[in-house]
Amino acid sequence: MRTVALVVTAVLALAQPAHAYLHFTTTRAGQSITLKWQRTPVRWFVKDRGARGVSASDFQAAMARAFAAWEAVPTASIAFQFVGFTGAEPFDDDGASVLGFQDHPGLDRVLGATGFLIDTVTGEILESDIFFNAAMPWSTAPAGDPAAFDLESVAVHEVGHLLGLGHSALGETEPRPDGGRRVLASGSVMFPISFGRGVTHDRELQPDDLAGVSDLYPDGNFRRQTGVARGRVTRNGAGVLGAHVTAFNPETGRLVAGFTLNRDGDFHIAGLAPGPHVIRVEPLDDADPESFFSQRDPIDMSFQPTFHPRLFVAPAGGEGDRVTVAVTPK
Amino acid sequence: MKAALFALLLVAPALCHAQPAERPVRRVEVDAGGGVFGGAGLGAGDANLRGNAQAQQPFRLFTAETRLARAPSVHLRAGVALTRRLGVEGGVTRSRPEIRTSLSADAESAAPLTSVEPVDQYIFDASLVLTLDGLGAGSRLVPFVAGGGGYVRQLHEGRTLIEHGQAYHAGGGLKYWLFTRTNGFVRSAGLRGDARVQLLRGGIAFEDRPRPHAAISGSVFVGF
Numbered sequence: 001m002r003t004v005a006l007v008v009t010a011v012l013a014l015a016q017p018a019h020a021y022l023h024f025t026t027t028r029a030g031q032s033i034t035l036k037w038q039r040t041p042v043r044w045f046v047k048d049r050g051a052r053g054v055s056a057s058d059f060q061a062a063m064a065r066a067f068a069a070w071e072a073v074p075t076a077s078i079a080f081q082f083v084g085f086t087g088a089e090p091f092d093d094d095g096a097s098v099l100g101f102q103d104h105p106g107l108d109r110v111l112g113a114t115g116f117l118i119d120t121v122t123g124e125i126l127e128s129d130i131f132f133n134a135a136m137p138w139s140t141a142p143a144g145d146p147a148a149f150d151l152e153s154v155a156v157h158e159v160g161h162l163l164g165l166g167h168s169a170l171g172e173t174e175p176r177p178d179g180g181r182r183v184l185a186s187g188s189v190m191f192p193i194s195f196g197r198g199v200t201h202d203r204e205l206q207p208d209d210l211a212g213v214s215d216l217y218p219d220g221n222f223r224r225q226t227g228v229a230r231g232r233v234t235r236n237g238a239g240v241l242g243a244h245v246t247a248f249n250p251e252t253g254r255l256v257a258g259f260t261l262n263r264d265g266d267f268h269i270a271g272l273a274p275g276p277h278v279i280r281v282e283p284l285d286d287a288d289p290e291s292f293f294s295q296r297d298p299i300d301m302s303f304q305p306t307f308h309p310r311l312f313v314a315p316a317g318g319e320g321d322r323v324t325v326a327v328t329p330k
Numbered sequence: 331m332k333a334a335l336f337a338l339l340l341v342a343p344a345l346c347h348a349q350p351a352e353r354p355v356r357r358v359e360v361d362a363g364g365g366v367f368g369g370a371g372l373g374a375g376d377a378n379l380r381g382n383a384q385a386q387q388p389f390r391l392f393t394a395e396t397r398l399a400r401a402p403s404v405h406l407r408a409g410v411a412l413t414r415r416l417g418v419e420g421g422v423t424r425s426r427p428e429i430r431t432s433l434s435a436d437a438e439s440a441a442p443l444t445s446v447e448p449v450d451q452y453i454f455d456a457s458l459v460l461t462l463d464g465l466g467a468g469s470r471l472v473p474f475v476a477g478g479g480g481y482v483r484q485l486h487e488g489r490t491l492i493e494h495g496q497a498y499h500a501g502g503g504l505k506y507w508l509f510t511r512t513n514g515f516v517r518s519a520g521l522r523g524d525a526r527v528q529l530l531r532g533g534i535a536f537e538d539r540p541r542p543h544a545a546i547s548g549s550v551f552v553g554f
Contacts, residue, residue, distance in 0.1 A: 144384060171379060172389060172437055185379035185389030201380045227490075248377045250394045250431055251536040255377055274491050276429055276534070278377070278394055278445055282438055305440035307392075307433050311447035313486040320490045 024164050026120055033123035035116065036164045036216055041079035042128075047100025048085040051134040054101075054151060056085060058140045059132075063099050066155035069205055070163060075214040075222040075271070078163065090129035091115050097127050097162070099155075101134040109180060111136055111154050111194055114161035128162040130155075137197070146198035153195065153202035160190050165212050166292065167192040169244040170257045173286045181287065187255045188212075192291040207254035211271025222271070227314030229269045231323030232260070233281050235303055239265025240327060242289060242299035247312065248278040259284075259292065272314035279308035281325045303327040355414060357517055361407040363549020365524070367425040367451075369400040370543045373536030392436040396536055398449070398543075401427035405547060409459065419476075420456040423545075427451060429534060448487050449534065453497045455480025461505075475502040476526070484533045495533030498540075501526025505551070518553035 024035040044067070046060045054062075060082070067080040083096075090098045095117070104110065110133055117127035132138070132154065139145035140152065171186035173193060183193045188208040195201060205213075214222045233243040239260065245267045246257040258269040283301035284292060293299055306327045313320050374395040378388035402425065409419025426448055434442040457478030477500040484493045503524040510518040528543040535541065 146384075172391070183382045185381045185391075187379040187391075195380075195382050199382060199384050201384075201386075206380070246377075246391075248392075248394065250373065250375060250396050253375050253378065255379070255391070275493075276396075276431070276447055276486070278431055278433060280377075280392070280433075280436075280440065282440070305436060305438040307436075307440055307443040307445060309443060309445055311429060311431060311445050313447060313488075313490045315490040321488050 024116075024161075024166050026118065026123060028120060033120075034164065034216070035118055035123050035125055037078070038122070038124045041081040042162070043081045043083045043097065045083050045086040045088065045096050045098045047089065047098055048087055049101060051101040051132070051138055053148065054138045054140055059099075059101070059151065060085070062140050062152040063155050063159075065152050065203070066159045069156050069203065070159055070213060073205065073210050073213055075210065075219055075225070076217045077219040078213070078217045090131040092129070093117060093127075095127055097129060099130045099158075100132070102131040103134045104131070105135040107133055108135070111149055112158050114158050125162075125164060130158045130162060132158075139198075144198045144200040149194065149197055150200045150203070153189075153200055156189050156202055156205070157194070160209060160213070163213060164216055165190055165209075167287070168208055168212070168257060169259070169284055169287060169292060170206075170208050170246065170255060171286055187257070192287050207252075208256050211256045211269070215270040224317045225274075226270065227272045227274055227316065228319040229267075229272060229277065229279070229312050229314060229323060230319050231267055231279075231312075231325065233265040233267065233325050233327060235300065235327050235329065239263050240300045240303065241265065241297060242284050242293055242301070243267070243303075243327070244282050244284050245269065245325070246280045246282070247272055247314075248280065249273055249275060250278065251275055274314050274316040276311040276313050279310075279312050279323055279325060281306050281308070281327055302330050304330055355411050357411065357553050359409045359411070359417075359419075359518070359551050359553040361409065361419070361421070361522060361549045361551040362405070363522070363547050364402060364404045365545060365547025367401050367403040367423070367427060367528070368544035369397055369427065370530075370541040372396040372398055372429070372534065372541070375536070390435065390437065392440065393434050394431050395434075396429060396431040398534065398541075399428045399430050401425045401451075403545065403547065405549065407549075409457075411461075415461045417459040417461070418456065419459055420480075421454075423453045423455075423547075425451050450485040452483045453480055453528070454483070455497055455499065457499070470507045470520075472505045472507070473502065474505060476500070476524075482530055482533045493533045495535070496531045498529040498531075499526045499545075501545075510553070516552055516554060518551075520551055522549045522551050523547070524549070 050056045112132040137148035139148035168188035168190040170188040171191040172184040173181040233240040243260040260267045282305040289299045377391040381387040381389045405423040407421030411417040457476045459476045462473045479498045482495045482497040507520040529540045531540045
């Protein structure tokens with residue numbers, strides 16, 4: 001018998017923190033189980049209402065483009081199918097994945113969110129719904145609208161969650177006077193804080209997103225053609241939890257990142273092009289740590305951003321030499 | 331091998347006195363020695379993020395500038411003089427340069443650092459060697475020019491990855507015959523100095539362009 005759970009995560013915030021690739025997991029008997037779709041194509045519905053300035057058919061077209069962006073990743077194998085319009089609401093526990101606008105004027109910093117119905121034994125995603133906050137100004141204009149958020153860009157982010165990707169910390173922010181954070185730049189569509197109004201950059205996936213989705217849904221050659229960096233981040237000899245680890249390929253200019261995910265400070269980053277990489281570690285201080293980890297995890301953020309003194313060489317298939325990065329306190 | 335070469339160097343002066351520098355034709359000559367393989371830039375670039383503006387203005391996370399550093403080298407060559415002036419030779423040069431990536435201008439003030447990785451580099455090549463007129467000293471000191479091409483194989487540390495490319499070279503040098511003779515197993519021996527420009531293409535490269543490396547070497551040769 002299946003055990004199912006409704007998990008609501010992955011809020012794309014308007015002025016809160018964000019990061020690089022991370023897969024959603026659930027824990028059973030102490031084992032971490034990655035959440036992913038096991039049956040494709042993933043079938044999706046669109047709620048039959050629009051919002052101010054965006055009709056239901058404009059909305060559906062923007063969603064279709066967002067799904068197509070993920071479907072086109074050459075090293076991943078995932079497919080989607082639009083089924084039709086529906087009167088059902090996102091987040092109804094009905095077995096149908098519904099995307100649509102909902103009015104949430106109280107969520108004044110939330111552009112959208114994704115929820116899941118999962119099999120907690122196998123990690124299979126059974127249903128995933130996405131709502132877009134109709135209280136926000138939206139645009140589907142091809143070149144963007146300086147007065148509105150680009151619906152397609154936000155949809156690409158939310159569909160990343162629908163696939164099982166968490167937030168990425170590959171980005172830089174600065175504090176805002178109202179207590180939130182403003183994005184200065186990001187290296188991943190899956191960064192938890194959206195670009196500003198009128199910015200359409202997130203219609204296009206970045207290398208970190210490609211690595212993340214390919215690691216989750218690899219096509220036949222992905223594992224053979226790319227390498228994995230594994231290692232550990234330590235401070236005074238002890239593991240650091242929640243450190244953000246970035247691999248930079250000087251040849252391609254690509255940035256792919258991951259996190260230390262346990263108290264031993266272990267990390268792994270897959271999907272690296274063969275060749276030398278610079279390894280850089282920084283604390284998770286550009287976003288709210290809860291965008292990435294649960295509140296009970298004691299994230300260590302009081303250390304200096306640090307480059308590893310050795311270049312890491314990703315092989316073509318398999319793992320390179322293990323890396324240990326020692327960081328120093330701030 | 332090293333011990334044998336030094337022994338030959340010590341013995342050679344005793345054999346060479348007053349002998350003319352007859353350059354043997356169609357004889358095999360073996361040459362072993364060492365030198366320095368010069369460094370070259372591999373490329374510079376920024377680690378960029380997308381800026382939060384519709385204009386495509388990148389945000390620099392940090393700057394990276396990479397070069398293949400200078401390193402000692404050893405080589406082994408074998409050649410044949412086809413005529414008194416023209417010869418062919420082939421050989422392998424091994425060195426262990428470091429890839430050095432200088433990291434700076436970090437957006438979050440990470441301390442600047444040079445990140446390194448040693449590489450085992452082998453260049454297998456063939457050359458045409460043109461001997462010029464002697465420079466006196468009983469015609470024992472002879473200049474030459476050489477040029478050719480080959481294959482470069484670079485192994486990252488731990489043999490995690492092997493990279494391949496082409497190597498072209500041009501240069502010249504001097505040979506000094508310590509002795510020559512017309513009979514016996516060893517027919518000649520001498521010292522040789524080389525300076526060349528190695529043009530590497532492919533292999534470990536961050537830009538699609540040939541990289542010039544200066545290389546100098548000194549060696550001992552023995553003719554059979």
